[in-house]
Amino acid sequence: MFQRIITGLDEFRGIPREANLLIYAxxxxxxxxxxxxxxxQIYLVLEGLSFATSGIILTIIGITSASSTLLFGGLADRYGRKRFVVLGGVIASFTLVLFALVGTNLPLLxxxxxxxxxxxxMYASSWGAMLADKATDAKRTSxxxxxxxxxxxxAAVGGFSASILGLLKNWYxxxxVTGHRYLFLGxxxxxxxGPGIALTVSESRSSEAGHMGLRIIPKKSRKTVAQYSVAGILIxxxxxxxxxxxxxxxxxxxGVVDDVSAPILGGVNSLVMGFANLAAPRLARRFGTVKTMVLTQGSSTVFLFSLPFSLNFxxxxxxxxxxxxxxxMSNPVEQSLLMGLVPPEERSQASGVTASLWRLPNSLSTSVGAYFMGLGGALYLALPFFLCTALYLTSIGYFWSVFKGVRLPEEELVVAVPTAT
Incomplete structure (x- = not known):
């Protein structure tokens, strides 16, 4: 057992220093x-907003992100990715402060x-492309x-931190609502x-990027990005x-408030997801990148479908x-697949397109789900889960039909040079 753990950790040795700095930042x-x-969302509801209105605020975040990711992806490939990673992190911190202070003033929200x-x-369109550049092909999936x-x-730390709310209420x-504000500020x-550490990493920009005009849609990898995006939109x-x-x-x-639910749904859940991620490189090497994605997403969908039948929290x-x-488990493999199929000089553009075409439908459907759940009753609380299951299965089937024959260069290398036994 101990030897297996050591062998598993070997996957992460040899990742270049600047890639590690980006990861830890x-x-x-x-x-x-x-x-x-x-x-x-619970914070906004506790402040006095309706469930549907709080869902609209989440939708606004998503729509803004989706509509601007394409632009930032093109700018990052043209002018450099580091500045957008840093600026995105700084602005994200500032918005957390604003959410703590603006209250229920709808225009300010x-x-x-x-x-x-x-x-x-800014962050989504640049960070993944920058990491792919710094990690190199050999260590990209790891x-x-x-x-x-x-x-x-x-994220688990963020989720567990919500348990402070109960302590603040009981002890002080x-x-x-006030506890949420203190927590957001801290x-x-x-x-x-995060952006402070990212500042120490050298700029990441393809040697061809400086000779390209501003482009927000990748040219060489357009077909791959389009196929990849169709599956992403359905998910x-x-x-x-x-x-x-x-x-x-x-x-x-x-009837569970977030001082109870957040440490579990955000804390425990994130911890388990984190350790599950560590298995991704070994699964990808054993089954192949595409099969790993299909197997993990398909298994996950079964549990999603059963969720509304739960009898208690x-x-x-x-x-x-x-x-x-x-x-x-499928997420790092999925990102590595995209970065492996796209030329380095188009990685931010590809990240921008796929992130945008994922975020926009995701944000719009949040309002739909919030509307149904807000109606109450067993049927309407379960309906979004059933619709989600159908869309997941459609996406998985489409992805397999399009990418089942695809292998990354590093996978071919493993096949060509078998490991010693």
Whole structure:
């Protein structure tokens, strides 16, 4: 058992220093994001917004991110990725402060949501491409696996931090809304360490990028990106109806507030997802990149479908954690596949396109899911899960039909040079 653990950790040795710096810097960015994702909707509801209105704020964040990611992807490939990674992290910290201060003023909430979406777009369009450049082809899948491990552990810290809300209420008589504000301010300050570390990494820009005009749609890899995006859109539509709303769904179905639900749905869930990520490189090497994605996503969908039949929060949260772990195993493999199929000079553009075409439908369907859940009753609380399942299965089937014959160069290398036994 111990030897297997050591062998598994060998996957992550030899990742270049600057790639490691980017990965560890992301810990602080994801701590803020993890806290915001798991607590924002309940925080807004506790402040006095309706469930549907709080869902609209989440939608605004997503639509802004989706509509600007394409632009930032093109700018990053043209002018350099580092500045967008750093600026996105700084603005994300600032928006966490704003959410703590603006209260229920709807115009200010909308403006803060727009700013949050812009910061997400800057970071999402540049960070993955920059990591792929720094990691090199040989260690790309391992680097993405480690990065997802760090990000989910960081999100777990954000989720667990919500347990402070109960302590503040019981020990110091600080109500939940005020406690959320203190928590947002503290995590916002901590998250500034992320862009600070990223500043120490050298610029990442393809040697061909300086000779290209500003382009937001990749030219060489257009077909691959389009096929990849179709599968992503279907997943995004389904996920948007359910995943961002899980804490709110737990509140409506079981009456569980986020001082209880966040440490489990955000904390325990993220920890399990983080360790599940570490298995991704070994699975990809054993089964192949595409088969690994199909197997993990398909298994995850079974658990997702069963979630609305849960009788209590304990069983629901257990099912959700298993579902998330299986789904998360596919994420680093999925990112590595895209970066491996796209020329280095088009990686930010490809990241921008795929992120945008994932985020937009994901954000729009969040409002649909929030509307159904807000109607109440067993049927409407379950309906988004059933629609999500159908969309997931359609996406998995399409992805397999298009990419089943694809192998990355490093996979071919493994086949050509068998390891000693």
């Amino acid at each position: 992301s810990f602080f960015n994801w701590a803020a994001a993890g806290l915001l994702w798991i607590t924002l 909308v403006g803060t949501g727009v700013l949050s979406g812009l910061s997400e777009a 680097a993405f696996s480690l990065s997802f491990f760090i990000s989910t552990i960081s 008589s600080i109500d939940l 995590v916002a300050l901590l998250s500034l360490l 995004a539509l389904g996920a948007g109806m359910v995943i961002p709303l899980i804490p709110g769904w737990a509140l409506l179905k079981f 304990a069983s629901a949260s257990s099912i959700y954690v298993v579902r998330s772990a299986l789904m998360m």
